[in-house]
Amino acid sequence: MTTKVLGIETSCxxxxxxxxxxxxxVRSSVVASQVDLHARFGGVVPELASRAHVxxxxxxxxxxxxxxxxxxxxxxxxxxxxxxxxxxxxxxxxVSAAKALAVTTGLPYVGVNHLEAHLYxxxxxxxxxxxxxxxxxxxxxxxxxxxxxxxxxxxxxxQTVDDxxxxxxxxxxxxxxxxxxxxxxxxxxxxxxxxxxxxxxxPMRDEGLDFSFSGLKTAVVNHVRRNPDEDLRxxxxxxxxxxxxxxxxxxxxxxxxxxxxxxxxxxxVAANSRLRDxxxxxxxxxxxxxxxxxxxxxxxxxxxIAATAWWRWERDGATRLDAGVAPTLALPSI
Amino acid sequence: MLILCLDTATxxxxxxxxxxxxxxxxxxxxxxxxxxxQLAPAIEFLCHHLDVQLAHLAGIAVGVGxxxxxxxxxxxxxxxxxAQTLRVPVVxxxxxxxxxxxxxHSHRLIAVVFDAKRHEVFHxxxxxxxxxxQRVSEYGVAPPEKVVAELLASADEVxxxxxxxxxxxxxxxxxxxxVAGPEFAAPSAAALVELATARMEREEFSAPSQIAxxxxxxxxxxxxxxxx
Ligand SMILES: [Zn+2]
Numbered sequence: 102m103t104t105k106v107l108g109i110e111t112s113c114x115x116x117x118x119x120x121x122x123x124x125x126x127v128r129s130s131v132v133a134s135q136v137d138l139h140a141r142f143g144g145v146v147p148e149l150a151s152r153a154h155v156x157x158x159x160x161x162x163x164x165x166x167x168x169x170x171x172x173x174x175x176x177x178x179x180x181x182x183x184x185x186x187x188x189x190x191x192x193x194x195x196v197s198a199a200k201a202l203a204v205t206t207g208l209p210y211v212g213v214n215h216l217e218a219h220l221y222x223x224x225x226x227x228x229x230x231x232x233x234x235x236x237x238x239x240x241x242x243x244x245x246x247x248x249x250x251x252x253x254x255x256x257x258x259x260q261t262v263d264d265x266x267x268x269x270x271x272x273x274x275x276x277x278x279x280x281x282x283x284x285x286x287x288x289x290x291x292x293x294x295x296x297x298x299x300x301x302x303x304p305m306r307d308e309g310l311d312f313s314f315s316g317l318k319t320a321v322v323n324h325v326r327r328n329p330d331e332d333l334r335x336x337x338x339x340x341x342x343x344x345x346x347x348x349x350x351x352x353x354x355x356x357x358x359x360x361x362x363x364x365x366x367x368x369x370v371a372a373n374s375r376l377r378d379x380x381x382x383x384x385x386x387x388x389x390x391x392x393x394x395x396x397x398x399x400x401x402x403x404x405x406i407a408a409t410a411w412w413r414w415e416r417d418g419a420t421r422l423d424a425g426v427a428p429t430l431a432l433p434s435i
Numbered sequence: 436m437l438i439l440c441l442d443t444a445t446x447x448x449x450x451x452x453x454x455x456x457x458x459x460x461x462x463x464x465x466x467x468x469x470x471x472x473q474l475a476p477a478i479e480f481l482c483h484h485l486d487v488q489l490a491h492l493a494g495i496a497v498g499v500g501x502x503x504x505x506x507x508x509x510x511x512x513x514x515x516x517x518a519q520t521l522r523v524p525v526v527x528x529x530x531x532x533x534x535x536x537x538x539x540h541s542h543r544l545i546a547v548v549f550d551a552k553r554h555e556v557f558h559x560x561x562x563x564x565x566x567x568x569q570r571v572s573e574y575g576v577a578p579p580e581k582v583v584a585e586l587l588a589s590a591d592e593v594x595x596x597x598x599x600x601x602x603x604x605x606x607x608x609x610x611x612x613x614v615a616g617p618e619f620a621a622p623s624a625a626a627l628v629e630l631a632t633a634r635m636e637r638e639e640f641s642a643p644s645q646i647a648x649x650x651x652x653x654x655x656x657x658x659x660x661x662x663x
């Protein structure tokens with residue numbers, strides 16, 4: 102007997118739903134991205150995101166069920182939604198949809214922590230993965246360094262004190278006039294540039310495991326103002342190298358502390374090609390394995406919510422229907 | 436014909452089941468802005484105590500605003516997803532209508548105003564007609580003084596209703612106006628039972644995916660962009 106979970110994710114700018122079996126096998130995964138909607142504002146506009154979620158949620162859910170070969174929601178065993186952290190108005194849509202399904206069918210509802218879901222995305226690609234792991238979650242919303250000691254046992258070792266890593270990419274890209282989202286554009290441009298051209302600061306590189314990116318962003322702005330003729334490809338490559346340097350160094354330190362033989366990446370910035378290369382190199386150099394999930398599992402998706410709900414259900418059972426959303430929810434740390 | 440009716444356009448959560456146009460039971464929760472926590476349990480409570488099964492629903496009616504955006508999104512998402520799952524149609528009804536309808540026995544011009552925050556109200560005007568009310572204005576969003584000025588300019592005797600009346604002192608300037616009691620301050624799902632049953636019978640319904648909130652207001656970011 103397998104347990105099928107329908108997972109719904111609406112915490113930011115993706116309306117997503119997926120069906121996953123036993124926390125590991127993805128039967129379907131549908132993501133309606135709102136990137137184009139927010140592009141002209143240079144960042145996610147919460148009210149627009151919430152409106153788009155309401156518009157697309159029912160279609161995304163039915164597509165996910167259809168793709169999984171489920172005639173209707175009665176073919177799944179658990180309905181789950183991300184209940185935080187995230188944008189309050191956006192989270193409400195996914196949670197309301199999941200509860201509506203639960204009330205209609207009598208199925209249990211499980212509310213899922215978005216950060217925990219980024220950790221469990223790894224099991225969708227690698228079903229036999231065993232903790233301990235050192236995980237770096239980097240996106241427009243989060244920069245989090247986690248030692249996953251066991252299922253349900255996490256230690257948050259570091260996080261950003263100002264901007265998230267993805268936010269730094271967005272802000273620098275906007276300043277350089279490269280458009281939105283910043284990550285992919287900078288990644289592409291940097292591939293043609295010289296990463297050693299400009300020696301940007303590596304903020305807090307040797308101080309603890311927290312991150313800071315706002316000073317780096319300011320350094321880029323100041324450098325470009327003083328050197329208007331600098332090749333943007335070199336600026337992009339040098340900036341990216343500074344971010345990646347800090348991220349990789351701290352991930353390895355975290356793995357040392359956690360005695361973790363595996364390095365894992367998650368979050369949208371995990372799509373960055375330089376970051377992936379450097380994590381793979383660092384793993385090889387320290388006798389570890391690097392686990393770099395494919396892009397569609399790194400960015401926000403319903404499958405990671407469904408996978409996490411399965412693990413949570415095994416431990417804690419259903420979430421009450423009178424539970425709300427938790428926009429500032431933290432990863433449960435031991 | 437069994438229908439589920441709900442409205443979440445104001446701080447209240449209002450849910451009712453109707454059978455052939457009569458209210459079987461209703462839940463009104465007024466502690467405010469806890470739509471996501473209260474709506475699903477309220478539906479479950481009614482199902483249990485009225486001994487009705489959602490599988491027997493002929494349709495779902497939902498108040499689509501204008502009103503609090505977060506509340507509307509909870510109600511409309513719930514209605515859409517339930518209707519899609521049960522394969523039944525949805526009857527969308529503007530929430531201001533749900534306050535005006537129970538006042539149809541008045542002889543006055545009915546002005547319904549909801550607090551829209553930021554010193555604005557969502558508003559519409561209605562005239563009592565045999566068997567109901569007829570809307571005689573657009574649905575709008577405006578500062579209370581503007582709505583007051585429009586009402587002063589008309590010669591009509593006015594009946595004011597909705598939570599905007601007590602929220603904004605400007606409405607006190609309408610000294611000849613009557614104010615409906617607090618039971619008419621928010622949309623009631625019980626009124627929706629009557630209104631929606633008739634529409635359901637006339638097949639004036641929509642597919643779940645077509646239901647959207649009546650926002651009336653653009654997002655702040657869009658407004659800022661346009662101003663530039
Ligand atoms: Zn995320």
